[in-house]
Amino acid sequence: MENSKKYLAEVIGTFVLVTFGCGTAIAVGCDSASGCGYLLTALAFGLVIVAMAYSIGNISGCHINPAVSLAMLIRKQLSTADFVGYVVSQLIGSALGCVVLGIVFGSGCGYGANQIQAGWANGNAGSALLVEIILTFVFVIAIIGVTSKAENSAISGLVIGLSLTLVHILGIALTGTSVNPARSLMPAIFAGGTALAQVWIFIVGPLVGGALAAVVYTALESTNN
Numbered sequence: 001m002e003n004s005k006k007y008l009a010e011v012i013g014t015f016v017l018v019t020f021g022c023g024t025a026i027a028v029g030c031d032s033a034s035g036c037g038y039l040l041t042a043l044a045f046g047l048v049i050v051a052m053a054y055s056i057g058n059i060s061g062c063h064i065n066p067a068v069s070l071a072m073l074i075r076k077q078l079s080t081a082d083f084v085g086y087v088v089s090q091l092i093g094s095a096l097g098c099v100v101l102g103i104v105f106g107s108g109c110g111y112g113a114n115q116i117q118a119g120w121a122n123g124n125a126g127s128a129l130l131v132e133i134i135l136t137f138v139f140v141i142a143i144i145g146v147t148s149k150a151e152n153s154a155i156s157g158l159v160i161g162l163s164l165t166l167v168h169i170l171g172i173a174l175t176g177t178s179v180n181p182a183r184s185l186m187p188a189i190f191a192g193g194t195a196l197a198q199v200w201i202f203i204v205g206p207l208v209g210g211a212l213a214a215v216v217y218t219a220l221e222s223t224n225n
Contacts (some may be wrong), residue, residue, distance in 0.1 A: 009056040010089035013064035014182055018097025020091025021045040022112025026105050038172045039200045046165030053157030065180040067210030071140050072213035096185035111187035111197035114202045116175040135167040136179040140213035178202035
């Protein structure tokens with residue numbers, strides 16, 4: 001029963017992330033002429049994390065991201081069974097968000113799917129993969145750091161939300177910013193086409209970045225003990 005509550009919380013959190021984050025990207029536009037669109041989208045994703053961290057964080061930890069769950073699995077703060085349950089829940093939440101986006105904006109809305117952005121001088125798959133690894137590393141190491149001390153609990157949601165905003169401000173112009181396989185996979189499936197062909201970048205990159213963050217932070221902790 002306790003686990004089912006955690007999984008439901010992850011469904012809700014990921015649903016809100018995709019609905020409001022990807023929905024804002026669709027509504028305001030994320031192209032080279034829409035600088036304000038970049039910022040609004042970055043803020044939308046960050047503010048969702050703030051809202052969810054202070055609402056479902058005490059239930060599931062508010063991962064709403066397989067890369068975060070993988071990091072917690074590596075750090076032995078999540079069991080293998082819960083890792084699987086969290087990821088499945090996150091994918092369900094993402095799919096439900098896409099259903100709502102399709103209803104609100106129409107089936108041709110693109111669903112805020114990640115793609116290598118046109119006009120990016122280094123915009124090839126290898127560069128995009130590296131960007132996603134770096135962005136996710138920064139985001140996840142911030143999560144691990146701020147949540148590793150109980151005295152940070154009052155501000156952890158704000159720090160994590162601002163960290164997600166930060167990586168979006170840079171990453172939107174390059175890859176659209178994933179740092180979250182669940183946020184990317186379902187919109188790509190719903191959108192199809194190029195988004196689906198490139199989605200592997202937004203699964204592999206965040207998972208590698210999240211794993212690296214867990215390993216590096218754990219090594220840093222050990223040197224201080």
